[in-house]
Amino acid sequence: xxxxxxxxxxxxxxxxxxxxxxxxxxxxxxxxxxxxxxxxxxxxxxxxxxxxxxxxxxxxxxxxxxxxxxxxxxxxxxxxxxxxxxxxxxxxxxxxxxxxxxxxxxxxxxxxxxxxxxx
Amino acid sequence: xxxxxxxxxxxxxxxxxxxxxxxxxxxxxxxxxxxxxxxxxxxxxxxxxxxxxxxxxxxxxxxxxxxxxxxxxxxxxxxxxxxxxxxxxxxxxxxxxxxxxxxxxxxxxxx
Ligand code: HEM
Numbered sequence: 255x256x257x258x259x260x261x262x263x264x265x266x267x268x269x270x271x272x273x274x275x276x277x278x279x280x281x282x283x284x285x286x287x288x289x290x291x292x293x294x295x296x297x298x299x300x301x302x303x304x305x306x307x308x309x310x311x312x313x314x315x316x317x318x319x320x321x322x323x324x325x326x327x328x329x330x331x332x333x334x335x336x337x338x339x340x341x342x343x344x345x346x347x348x349x350x351x352x353x354x355x356x357x358x359x360x361x362x363x364x365x366x367x368x369x370x371x372x373x
Numbered sequence: 374x375x376x377x378x379x380x381x382x383x384x385x386x387x388x389x390x391x392x393x394x395x396x397x398x399x400x401x402x403x404x405x406x407x408x409x410x411x412x413x414x415x416x417x418x419x420x421x422x423x424x425x426x427x428x429x430x431x432x433x434x435x436x437x438x439x440x441x442x443x444x445x446x447x448x449x450x451x452x453x454x455x456x457x458x459x460x461x462x463x464x465x466x467x468x469x470x471x472x473x474x475x476x477x478x479x480x481x482x483x484x
Contacts, residue, residue, distance in 0.1 A: 304408055331387060331391060356394070367401055
């Protein structure tokens with residue numbers, strides 16, 4: 255199959271594991287954000303939280319997890335529906351285009367988040 | 374088309390995942406606005422008082438709630454727990470029920 259070349263780790267088993275580790279990191283990050291916001295935060299408290307080194311490291315970890323998780327997740331969806339078997343040769347083209355668009359979005363998310371954290 | 378509850382639970386996990394991929398853009402935008410300056414923080418809090426924005430945010434949180442609960446179920450089943458027909462049906466019911474509860478809580482939180 256020509257689909258394996260666009261997978262995340264070139265191996266299903268590795269993708270499976272990365273998908274799970276990144277899920278746990280994302281879940282922990284969402285819970286941390288929810289707890290920190292609580293009944294509402296002031297700008298000063300919120301800003302101070304994101305000035306802490308651990309929070310910055312955690313945020314970078316979260317966005318990198320998002321990148322891996324979304325890459326694998328979107329790949330799984332695209333290779334299920336936009337395929338040669340489902341729609342002929344144009345399936346491959348369409349899948350490739352969607353893959354490029356989603357990797358662009360992932361790239362923007364990562365750079366944007368890093369920029370937010372260090373500006 | 375009549376499908377078993379497990380099929381609905383599974384496809385909703387997929388749909389919520391794709392939806393979240395877009396929704397996370399809103400969350401990062403909010404993070405940006407909340408941290409840039411005291412003024413942008415204030416204008417964000419103001420934007421968040423409008424009903425359409427609240428509904429949009431609620432939809433993203435609902436997607437996150439469902440995807441997370443169903444994701445946790447995936448992880449539990451990966452450990453070999455609940456891998457039977459009854460276990461699958463029960464798992465799907467628990468996932469849907471918890472996601473509904475979390476979504477209502479998220480709604481209460483936003484309003
Ligand atoms: C912004 C955050 C997230 C995005 C954009 C996202 C997106 C996705 C997508 C598109 C898929 C593929 C769905 C499929 O193949 O049917 C997926 C799978 C998965 N997600 Fe997420 N997800 C996010 C957060 C989470 C969290 C917090 C968890 C928590 C446990 C999680 C757990 C999983 C699991 C376990 C799978 C694999 C399912 C399988 O192997 O079939 N995800 N995700």
